[in-house]
Amino acid sequence: MSSPTALHRGATPFAHLVTLDSCPHAAAAARTAAHGFLASLRPPVDPGAADAVVLVVSELVTNAVRHARGPSCSLRLAVCGDAVAVAVSDSCPDPPVARCPDVDGDRGGFGWPMVRQLAIATSVCPTPRGKTVHALLPYRRRKGDTAGCAERSRPGMP
Numbered sequence: 194m195s196s197p198t199a200l201h202r203g204a205t206p207f208a209h210l211v212t213l214d215s216c217p218h219a220a221a222a223a224r225t226a227a228h229g230f231l232a233s234l235r236p237p238v239d240p241g242a243a244d245a246v247v248l249v250v251s252e253l254v255t256n257a258v259r260h261a262r263g264p265s266c267s268l269r270l271a272v273c274g275d276a277v278a279v280a281v282s283d284s285c286p287d288p289p290v291a292r293c294p295d296v297d298g299d300r301g302g303f304g305w306p307m308v309r310q311l312a313i314a315t316s317v318c319p320t321p322r323g324k325t326v327h328a329l330l331p332y333r334r335r336k337g338d339t340a341g342c343a344e345r346s347r348p349g350m351p
Contacts, residue, residue: 209271227246266283287324
């Protein structure tokens with residue numbers, strides 16, 4: 194179960210906080226929350242940038258559920274200038290570790306490098322109850338920037 198809290202600045206949500214139970218459905222709930230937050234922003238986030246935000250949200254929440262093994266984690270989304278800030282807090286103090294991807298099995302290893310590739314910046318901050326992983330993603334994709342996301346063109350859009 195999740196419990197959202199929206200903090201508003203005018204008509205555009207400035208930040209959105211969701212507490213998620215650490216269960217197999219947490220990433221899906223986080224993606225739904227991210228889609229809702231992004232859809233409410235004005236001006237709208239570019240489709241490619243929105244896809245990157247949702248992908249990073251999904252990966253960070255999945256990692257929190259998979260590795261922290263606490264009862265819950267929290268997702269905070271915020272507008273930060275011309276970027277979207279994603280923060281996922283969990284009960285494990287250990288930072289994400291880049292490891293060799295397991296291409297033949299199910300042990301993963303792709304997520305943290307992908308998050309770091311898509312984000313403008315990442316950081317991991319210890320908290321009294323674990324850690325918070327931060328990723329800052331662009332509000333707009335740069336023309337020709339296809340790292341990690343397929344560019345989509347729409348009629349009438351440059």
